[in-house]
Amino acid sequence: MTDWLSPQEWQALALSLKVAFWATLVSLPFGVLVAWALARRRFPGHGLLNGIIHLPLILPPVVTGYLLLLTFGRKGPVGAWLESWFGIVLAFRWTGAVLAAAVMAFPLMVRAIRLSFEAVDPKLEQAAGTLGAPPVWVFLTVTLPLILPGLIAGAILCFAKAMGEFGATITFVAAIPGQTQTLPSAIYAFLQVPGGDASALRLVTVSVAVALGALALSEWLAQRASARIGSHTGGRDA
Amino acid sequence: MLEVTFRHAFPGLALDVCFTAPPGITVLFGRSGSGKTTIVNAVAGLLVPDQGRIAVQGRALFDSATRLNLPPHRRRAPYVFQEARLFPHLTVRQNLNFGRWFTRATAPDFGAIVEMLGIAPLLNRRPAALSGGEKQRVALGRALLAGPEILLMDEPLAALDEARKAEILPYIERLRDAGGPPVLYVTHALTEVARLATTLVVVENGVTIAHGPAQDLLSDPTYAPQLGLRDAGSILTARLVGQEADGLSRLETAAGPLWLPQVQAPLGSVLRIRIAAQDVILSRQRPQGLSALNILPAMVSALRMGDGPGALVQLAVGHEHLLVRLTRRSAEALTLEAGAEVFAILKSVAVAQSNIFPPTRQAPHDAEP
Structure with a gap:
């Protein structure tokens, strides 16, 4: 089964999947929190937060990667603190690739979730409150199920973006085969060596397949979720 | 509470x-x-x-x-x-x-x-x-x-x-x-x-x-x-006592009998009837040769002259009250004042089915005609 990809290619694919998975999982709670705050709260710094979230979208990825290196590198303020207190090192590790991918994908995720928060009628949450539901339960039993399609869309978008992240990742954690060489950096590396075209092409095919698969999965999940909300279907099932 | x-x-x-x-x-x-x-x-x-x-x-x-x-x-x-x-x-x-x-x-x-x-x-x-x-x-x-x-x-x-x-x-x-x-x-x-x-x-x-x-x-x-003057109206409590051959229903109120068209309720039930203030006519004498079927003796209990041409009269009908809306000119012509004895006249067909309700259990006054 492993014949059609070389060990190095397999490594790159597995690493990318791992990085994208963790980037999505770790950023999801923050994404929900930030999207909720932006959609539902008015506070000083609202516009600033919105701007900072969107920065990775408009900055050159290399700049984002370099800023991450300055902040989270072993000599950076946060990086040094993380290392001395928790022994966590991000720079030039796969965990750093997770951070870079998460930061780059964050604006896309927040956008999708924020839109679905804005589509939830606050009057439903108000009604739930008067029926005796404490705010946390209102969120879990009313808001969360109603934003589920947007949540899924945001997560898949984040996953796909994380799979393809290149600029910030290579700047922050370089492309060490087996450690930080993700799919895009592997493709780039293969293109730099004579005779690497075949490898690059195989990995390109794999990326396209993964991206299409993610898209199809998100469509299917979102459709199921909207059917549950029952806005269009009759749902007269017993 | x-x-x-x-x-x-x-x-x-x-x-x-x-x-x-x-x-x-x-x-x-x-x-x-x-x-x-x-x-x-x-x-x-x-x-x-x-x-x-x-x-x-x-x-x-x-x-x-x-x-x-x-x-x-x-x-x-x-x-x-x-x-x-x-x-x-x-x-x-x-x-x-x-x-x-x-x-x-x-x-x-x-x-x-x-x-x-x-x-x-x-x-x-x-x-x-x-x-x-x-x-x-x-x-x-x-x-x-x-x-x-x-x-x-x-x-x-x-x-x-x-x-x-x-x-x-x-x-x-x-x-x-x-x-x-x-x-x-x-x-x-x-x-x-x-x-x-x-x-x-x-x-x-x-x-x-x-x-x-x-x-x-x-x-x-x-x-x-x-x-809202146009919608003003009061509520009389009445007991349904008979269905008559010509389609009218006979009800008893504290002030006397009331005939209304085809009230759909079991005999003996106590009903609340909303009577629009503008549907009631007042007369000082018991009128003769009048088409209106319902003539209830009443006493003026309060009078309020409006700023415009209108006036409002509250009648004591038994222990209940009836609100009547008429012109100031009529109120003056009839020399209405608190304590005056009058007759309240109501056309049977003026009371729509939608103005006849079942009673409230906590009704403030319970009619025992």
């Missing part, structure tokens, strides 16, 4: 609210923009008043003196809104059970409420598959099953057409007469007031200008301008 006293200033509207709501349905009545919904929101905890006190059955929900302000979910004051606000991702059954997840003990019987509201066939559907009237019945059931100490309803019928209103009104009456929780009910429809209210609170420009038993306020000439 709900006690509400508070002040709150909005730009352009200053609320000054003071009333108590005994068991039964207390209707907040006033023009749109008079602050009725704001009052209900303050009871629900959706609005924090500047100062005052709100208490249900002696339990304070809000008290600016002690800085107490319970959040909505701890007030046990479920709210039925104009739009049903059912949760679209839950079935009817799950919607009904929503409040029960959060109330300990005292949760009312699910089966009894489902049966009272006639929603058993809907339990497995989702809200998107319900009609407007069905949605509102489910919303009512959901509120009742949350174990309310007070039930709040803000124009729950306003978004429905006449047929749907007629479908829901009996359920609200049943709730009132079954000795359910006190209900605070907002409307600007006088027919709903006449039909549902045990207590009436009149709201004008954010101020509660009057509150008391609905039957008394509806026949009080002082408040008729606020209630």
Whole structure:
């Protein structure tokens, strides 16, 4: 089964999947929190937060990667603190690739979730409150199920973006085969060596397949979720 | 018992609210923009008043003196809104059970409420598959099953057409007469007031200008301008005693017999009849050779001359009151004054079927003609 990809290619694919998975999982709670705050709260710094979230979208990825290196590198303020207190090192590790991918994908995720928060009628949450539901339960039993399609869309978008992240990742954690060489950096590396075209092409095919698969999965999940909300279907099932 | 006293200033509207709501349905009545919904929101905890006190059955929900302000979910004051606000991702059954997840003990019987509201066939559907009237019945059931100490309803019928209103009104009456929780009910429809209210609170420009038993306020000439002169009317209690051969029904009131067309009710039932103030004619002598069938002896108990051409007269009919609207010229020509004896004349066909209601159990005056 492993014949059609070389060990190095397999490594790159597995690493990318791992990085994208963790980037999505770790950023999801923050994404929900930030999207909720932006959609539902008015506070000083609202516009600033919105701007900072969107920065990775408009900055050159290399700049984002370099800023991450300055902040989270072993000599950076946060990086040094993380290392001395928790022994966590991000720079030039796969965990750093997770951070870079998460930061780059964050604006896309927040956008999708924020839109679905804005589509939830606050009057439903108000009604739930008067029926005796404490705010946390209102969120879990009313808001969360109603934003589920947007949540899924945001997560898949984040996953796909994380799979393809290149600029910030290579700047922050370089492309060490087996450690930080993700799919895009592997493709780039293969293109730099004579005779690497075949490898690059195989990995390109794999990326396209993964991206299409993610898209199809998100469509299917979102459709199921909207059917549950029952806005269009009759749902007269017993 | 709900006690509400508070002040709150909005730009352009200053609320000054003071009333108590005994068991039964207390209707907040006033023009749109008079602050009725704001009052209900303050009871629900959706609005924090500047100062005052709100208490249900002696339990304070809000008290600016002690800085107490319970959040909505701890007030046990479920709210039925104009739009049903059912949760679209839950079935009817799950919607009904929503409040029960959060109330300990005292949760009312699910089966009894489902049966009272006639929603058993809907339990497995989702809200998107319900009609407007069905949605509102489910919303009512959901509120009742949350174990309310007070039930709040803000124009729950306003978004429905006449047929749907007629479908829901009996359920609200049943709730009132079954000795359910006190209900605070907002409307600007006088027919709903006449039909549902045990207590009436009149709201004008954010101020509660009057509150008391609905039957008394509806026949009080002082408040008729606020209630709407064209719609003004009072309520007589009557007992159905016979169905006559020509299709008329004979009823007994405290002041004498009343004939109305085809009243659909079992013989002996006590009914409430809303009589529009402008449908009553007054005469000093018992008229002869008149087509109108109903001539009730009465005594003027209050008189209010309007600023324009109109006047309002309150009549004592037995121990009940009848409100009459006529011109000032007529009032002067008849030399009406408090204590004057008159005859109130009412055409049988002036009373529509929709103005004949079943009685309230807590009716302030019980007619024993």
